[in-house]
Amino acid sequence: MARLLFWRLLRTALAVWALASGVFLLSRHDVNTALQLAQPEAADLRTGAGTPAARQAQEWATRRRLGLDVPLFYVGRHVPAHAVEGQWHWNGTNNQYHQWLRGVAHGQFGTSFRTGEAVTARLGRALLFTVPLTGSAALLAAVLALWLAQRLAARPAWLGPVRGALVGVHALPLFVIALVLLLLFANPAVLAWFPAYGLDQSTDADLDVGSQLADYLWHLALPVAALTLSALPGLTLQLEASLAHELGSGYATTARAKGLAGRAVIRHHALRNALLPSLAQLAELLPALVAGAVVVEVAFALPGMGRLLAEAAAARDYPVLMGGVLLTGAARLLSLLLTDMLYFWVDPRIRWQS
Amino acid sequence: MYRVRQNSSAGVLLCLALALLLQGCKANRREAAAIKIRWAHDPENLDPLQLANQTAVDANYLLNCSLLQADLVTHQFAPVLAEALPTVQFLGDSLMRLHYSLRPEATWDNGRPVLATDVAFTLKLMFCPGLPNETPSSEYRFIREILLDPNNPRRFSLVCTGQAVEYVQASGDFFVLPEASLDPGGEMRRFSLADLQHRPATALPNAVLQALAQRYAAAAPGQTPERLPGCGPYRLVKWEKDRYLRFRRKPHWWADRVRPRPVLLEARPARLQYVIIPDAATASLALQRGDLDVFPQMPTREFTRLRTSPAARATLNFYATASYDVTTVGFNTRHAVLADALTRQALSRCLDAAGVLKANELRQGQRTVGLISPSDRLNYNDSLTPVPFDPAGAVRLLRRAGWQRAARPEAGWRRQLPQGGTQELRLVVRYRADEQLFATIALQFQAAAASIGVPVALLPTESGAFSMALRNGDFDVYVRSLRGNPFIFNFTSLLHSQSVGAGNATGFSTPESDRLIEAIAAANTQQRRAVLLRRFQALMQQQAPIVPLFFLSSHIAASKQLTGLHPSSIKPGFTATAMDWAAGPTTPQ
């Protein structure tokens, strides 16, 4: 078992490397946009507007500062001026990919194009804000879904209206949920129970730990509620459907025929089998934990991975984006590994894959 | 058993929620004397050499000082570190010498005086290789040399190539950095400014310059501006990325000793907090709750809605000013279909600027004939009239341009080329997808063009991809805003043949317009420049590579407790340092 786990982990690491390398090489095709965005905005009127030669020198200086003046990869295709077909060419180890890979091996993801800040530090800080937010929302959604689906399976009479409500909530895009929550519970014209933005309101840092924590939770209430509401219907409806399917199968009928109460049948017999597809859904929440929730972060003005990555994408800040891709990719592959292990636990008939 | 457990957990949750609520209310009632101002996004980088956005510029005005600064009230440049505006001395017909003298009171935080050597050092930084200085190095290339006065360490003169009026203002519009902190040995004094400016990109690395670049990178003024002593009125106390920036007034700032004190040297608020709230709806809620004090650049709709709401009127003041941002539609003159002025004129008659202004801006904003704001009485060409919305006139102009409407209405317009072959008039409009106003203009244009039989496809584009598309000429028509100011009238980057492939997205250039643009940029009196600018506006209206539609208004909503905002047309639209609480610096709540 331990050996299998080791091999699986090794394979996951290899997959993360392959994924990140692919994205790295593809992303550098768009590097001209990054350079263009680093140049002064053309929509501004300004004093100096250089000649084409000066502009080229300026672009070259930017390229050099961002470390984009060396070739991309060990091999490359050079298209000579008068040829149609390019030739493969060996570039040596002084290339962008090699430098990046060496950095990653040392735990350095490079520095941001925009700010010159170390990517590792920036991602770490963003994670610190994102994980409590998304983590508590995922936990809350999972627990609520488990509870709600069991209740619904036990009492089909409720099913119609509750499913209608769940589908209604599910039909709303996340930013609408967030906006509606804001307009209902943070609006002085309706109910001003919760704050509208940020993580703390106090300007002084002399609060004791207890009230700081309370302040923090008070600020997180609406964002967590929005995320939970958006994740809950999908989880509940899926679990309820599988439960209904399992309850219709032979062994459940047998269990009922033995005289077991409906709830006991669900909890002791059907639930475990019905969980399988839901585990896949839950595992999808794990990468979202580190990728953040851009919509909620924007709506409630919270700092976090979602906003960081969205802004980095808009500015073509590839070092930051690559850090984000590595992180989410790793989380996703790990979550796959985790679900496979959970499958094995839920249904031991599933063979452990080597 | 199930039910009991569920009830108890619900009870616990309820109690927790109540406790949180009470805590929250308590926290809400705390005193907060800092003035909170909304920013839509984080400045990201505060490096004074690499000011990428308006928020970074605003923050740098708090931390650093420049020689001259635009006075938002008078719309004139006024001295800050300099004692007075520079005296101008023309040398021949292409050189100009500007004589500056620094204020004797001016000091860095560590008590050292601000001297002419600091200015010389800052100028050299702009051309030192290895620093993030690409933007200033192109912008300040017109300063070819700095001459220090050997008798007075506070006096110096700048030698400029060209005698343009705007060089006088621009020559003082950069943040001065301390030489003693970045170059303690004074090793940069060995280099002259011209040496650095003409240093080829292929030159061998120089140890002194490399050491300087390393010291600059280690100081990281973009991320930790507090490491360098500034000479501005505020200190950055705390910067939480994507959350807030807190500034605190220095207890003893050098300008406190200046008498009489101009508005630009005021620094009234003891604490300023810029909070970053990306979503406008959230920011508006925070403003109404009193969690925010100033909301600059408020969306027009929200501004109008709040201004008519009695609850908001009781606590907020509303200010609307004309801005220097002009919304324009541009044609890609490199495409053969749009290469002639008549076709462009015809298509510009399909733009209903007045209608869009009425619908989107709720009648706030000004129609314009050119790229110069109508509030600029001297330079605006008021003898022209704005292009009317006139689809029938567009049809006439298209006919004159040689286009013929096909027999079937859906076939559109075609014209024979002199060298044979036919052209078909169908257009692709690109605009930034995140801007509502541009979408409205594009939709209106599409509908009007369809009514005269010109098929138009709309391509809303993500903003990074949009600037690439403009640069590569991958569009027929674009809609975008140009950010202007009342000081600079240099249209080289926008419409000169030199900038085709860079800032000149339309690809437009004629020898006549090139000459005119150069003459405007070189004009050495305001009167001469005004004459040329009026001629330029007429030429552009006739050639129509860019159709300026209107200047938008900018809106600020602020707490009633605040005084001294000085709402202005110039960015950021108000004077943060001159604000004060009406009832003294106590609780705003």
Add this chain to the structure above:
Amino acid sequence: MAVLTTFSFSWTQKWAFAWLGLLVAVAAVAPALPLPYLPTVPDLAHVAQAPLGPGRHWLGTDVQGRDVLSLLVFGTRTAVLLTLPAALLAACIGALAGGAAGFWGNRRRVETAYWVLAAGGAWWVLRLPAPWLGPLVAALAGARLLMSKRNRPTPGPRLPLDALVMGAATALDSIPRLVLVVAMAASAGGVSATGLLVLLTLTAWPTPARLVRAQMLRVRALPFAEAARAAGVPEWRIWLRHAMPHAIKPLESNFPLSLVSLLSLESTLSFLGVGLPPEIASWGRLMASFRQEPSAWWLLAFPTIMLVISILSLNALARWRRI
């Protein structure tokens, strides 16, 4: 829910059929409907106007002065002709890929000749030195394959099918949406209707793939698969005929939900600043315009109502098959 249903429809299902039929009909005849306004023509005199206001805008207008009623009608057309096919396509691709990955895992052996064929193709595509070598090798491998049809095939290395499918899904999910869309739009020169279809399918297939793979892991261990193998049924036949029908069970309830996520993806794209051509009216984007004008409840209410009824109808029909 253990009620045995026969093939007769309940009244809910009849209503569901009626509603979906109505949607399809509206989608088909949308251009011919006598609407007072077209969805692409802004009415600048009536912007963000409430329902039943002046100017014959019965359901109001959005922030650009477009008629909500006609946006809803043409949004239906998009939903039926674009979003629904995309969801179906994504479900099919996901089911096939996930089902195959779950059934064969990483242990399926593939004949050496196929490997050589693939390598030859790759050689040619990459234009490695002497590109003609590629097709030559590939042709040789093809000939070998044809020959070996008669004799026993020689099993080659294992094909990591599971790793490939899950890796592709992970790659698609890990790249931020904005980057993916921008890259696609850049390569296709703007997001068109077909581009949108491809984009929606591409971003939507990983979810069904994971669901089906999860179920397949369980199904392939069931006794009937062993029994079929023992009876000498070929592997692919067991997969397609026996395992797949069970493995796609989770999709029944997931499909209506995935339709919703596709619609909200359309609205999230405009949230991120990636534009779709305004000719493609969509319910999701109508909801998104609520963000510009939070006081305009009609922008949110009408598309949400349409969407909820449609999802409930689809759910009701999905339950029809369930025993």
